[in-house]
Amino acid sequence: DGGQIDAMYDYGLILQKGEGVPLNEKESARYMKMAAERGHINGMFNYATMLKNGTGVEVDKRLASDYYKYAADQGHVNSMFNYGLMVQKGNGIKQNKEEAAKYFQQSADSGLKVGQFKYGLILRSGDGVPINKIEAARYFKLASSQGDTDSMNNYGVMLQNGEGIEKNTSEACRYFKMSADNGSKVGMYKYGQMLKNGEGTPQDEEFACQYFKKAIDKGHVESLNEYGLMLKEGRGIEQNYDEAAKYFKLAAD
Numbered sequence: 001d002g003g004q005i006d007a008m009y010d011y012g013l014i015l016q017k018g019e020g021v022p023l024n025e026k027e028s029a030r031y032m033k034m035a036a037e038r039g040h041i042n043g044m045f046n047y048a049t050m051l052k053n054g055t056g057v058e059v060d061k062r063l064a065s066d067y068y069k070y071a072a073d074q075g076h077v078n079s080m081f082n083y084g085l086m087v088q089k090g091n092g093i094k095q096n097k098e099e100a101a102k103y104f105q106q107s108a109d110s111g112l113k114v115g116q117f118k119y120g121l122i123l124r125s126g127d128g129v130p131i132n133k134i135e136a137a138r139y140f141k142l143a144s145s146q147g148d149t150d151s152m153n154n155y156g157v158m159l160q161n162g163e164g165i166e167k168n169t170s171e172a173c174r175y176f177k178m179s180a181d182n183g184s185k186v187g188m189y190k191y192g193q194m195l196k197n198g199e200g201t202p203q204d205e206e207f208a209c210q211y212f213k214k215a216i217d218k219g220h221v222e223s224l225n226e227y228g229l230m231l232k233e234g235r236g237i238e239q240n241y242d243e244a245a246k247y248f249k250l251a252a253d
Helices: 002-017 025-037 041-053 061-073 077-089 097-109 113-125 133-145 149-161 169-181 185-197 205-217 221-233 241-252
Strands: none
Touching (some): 025 041, 041 061, 041 077, 061 077, 097 113, 169 185
8 A cells, every 4th residue: 555655665765874774775775666666756766766876776777767757757856857867868778859858848847946957058059959048048047046056157148148138247247146156166257257357247356366266266277267367467466476377387287
């Protein structure tokens, strides 16, 4: 009955995490499979992930994709996205970019922010669907409202260039800053550039340097060169040729 199926799934989770019992991935997979075979939607998703990654079972990407699709077709949002990834890349199954786009759209329209971002990318590039930059911008904006920094950066670039939407550099700047303040190194770099050039915001080279340095501290390579130039020219920071050379070398290497 339903209660027993839920128990199979719940016990599988406990075994997977080692909560109250010794961690046992093989047994966890066995119980997840039992739940999945009886139609438990979260069991299907978890068992598919175990099959894809070889957690407690041998890797079987074909079967993983089947379980993701079963769950997706019953409304499981993360399964829509994961199945989309597998069919987009041809990961264990035949590649089908049109099918991938359909499932990414389903996940996006169900409110999954990473799905909204992914579908926005697809619409922007025309990967499996006709290019539609107006819709791409709309999906990026939706994901941005849920805190997705990659979407903030993409939406910012589209605003900056007037790509599919009306050009608005001040709004682009706002999205880059939002992304930066949420920890995105790309957002830090893009906002730094806007500050450096006075694009969409009053020019502030000192503040630009601070954002380039923040991006560098998170491993952003392009910011190394920007920061080196600022040091070399003494823009927003005390001129220092030795330090500039150090950052240019880091960028070059």
